[in-house]
Amino acid sequence: MHHAARESAGNNDVPEHQVIQCFTMICIGSSLIGGAPRSCRDSGGELRRPVALVCKHPRFVQPEARHRRARRKGLSVRMKSLVGLSAERPCPVLPAHLLANARIVPKRADILPHLPKGGTYVEIGVALGDYSETIMKICKPSMFIAMDIFTIHESKKIWGKPTEQALGGKTHEGFYRDRFKAPIDAGRMRVMPGDSAGSLAQLEDGSINVAYVDADHTYDFVKGELALLNSKVSETGWIVLNDYTMGNVVTTGFKRFGVIQAVHEFMLTQHWEMTFLALHPMMYCDVAIRRVA
Numbered sequence: 001m002h003h004a005a006r007e008s009a010g011n012n013d014v015p016e017h018q019v020i021q022c023f024t025m026i027c028i029g030s031s032l033i034g035g036a037p038r039s040c041r042d043s044g045g046e047l048r049r050p051v052a053l054v055c056k057h058p059r060f061v062q063p064e065a066r067h068r069r070a071r072r073k074g075l076s077v078r079m080k081s082l083v084g085l086s087a088e089r090p091c092p093v094l095p096a097h098l099l100a101n102a103r104i105v106p107k108r109a110d111i112l113p114h115l116p117k118g119g120t121y122v123e124i125g126v127a128l129g130d131y132s133e134t135i136m137k138i139c140k141p142s143m144f145i146a147m148d149i150f151t152i153h154e155s156k157k158i159w160g161k162p163t164e165q166a167l168g169g170k171t172h173e174g175f176y177r178d179r180f181k182a183p184i185d186a187g188r189m190r191v192m193p194g195d196s197a198g199s200l201a202q203l204e205d206g207s208i209n210v211a212y213v214d215a216d217h218t219y220d221f222v223k224g225e226l227a228l229l230n231s232k233v234s235e236t237g238w239i240v241l242n243d244y245t246m247g248n249v250v251t252t253g254f255k256r257f258g259v260i261q262a263v264h265e266f267m268l269t270q271h272w273e274m275t276f277l278a279l280h281p282m283m284y285c286d287v288a289i290r291r292v293a
């Protein structure tokens with residue numbers, strides 16, 4: 001958007017209302033990162049009007065003050081990271097044929113009824129097991145493999161709650177094992193603590209029917225996971241990935257995600273197609289992919 005808008009600024013054929021709209025969007029973002037004043041100077045007088053529009057917005061009444069506050073909160077760093085991300089690592093655009101069979105569903109659990117019933121499921125990054133429980137209830141896997149580094153007890157808080165309280169004073173792994181004692185004892189669940197790369201390497205090729213990937217969302221990690229899953233997932237198997245989005249902009253400690261880039265590259269190079277895109281109110285979407293038949 002940033003580049004597109006700059007190009008539009010120099011293009012006299014663009015209708016004025018489009019230019020204004022375009023720069024309004026830029027300046028909303030840019031005012032958080034300190035880019036609005038620079039954009040205005042760089043592009044001449046035309047850009048001053050959109051800034052005025054932005055400043056009328058209740059959230060931007062005092063741009064300077066807001067800018068200082070945003071800086072203090074680290075928002076500027078987050079927004080810079082987000083904006084810089086696309087330039088640093090361009091994301092390949094998917095060709096239409098890899099999206100031809102894709103459906104959009106309202107939320108991630110709406111993908112689950114479409115996955116194979118029974119079979120072997122692996123969830124990479126189980127946390128406290130909330131989604132493990134949902135997957136087991138809906139998909140009824142004959143074997144559920146839970147992978148996690150199980151270090152949540154080392155953090156003070158989890159999702160805004162004191163960890164001690166969330167885990168009932170147990171270790172992360174202890175909490176998870178207690179929660180799923182019945183399927184573990186029945187031999188329907190296997191818990192594999194440790195880094196998922198090492199755990200995945202222990203599995204037979206082609207032995208996984210569905211993999212749910214929700215651990216570290218950085219580009220290198222997801223790329224590595226997908227490379228391993230390519231051989232571990234059966235010919236007709238599925239990979240579903242959480243956080244198909246640019247980064248974590250909600251909580252403090254902004255983290256860039258690389259799920260979109262890693263998934264697109266994997267689909268293009270390994271010939272997988274998108275089958276579902278599950279929306280999320282904050283666009284922390286899930287994406288499901290399968291091999292092209």
Ligand SMILES: C[S@@+](CC[C@H](N)C(=O)[O-])C[C@H]1O[C@@H](n2cnc3c(N)ncnc32)[C@H](O)[C@@H]1O
Nearest residue numbers: 125126127130131148149150195196214215216
């Ligand atoms: C977002 S949480 C998973 C949430 C869970 N899938 C759910 O929906 O309820 C991410 C989890 O990934 C785990 N994790 C992070 N890095 C990992 C790694 N390298 N290998 C395995 N698990 C990892 C974390 O310990 C954490 O429990």
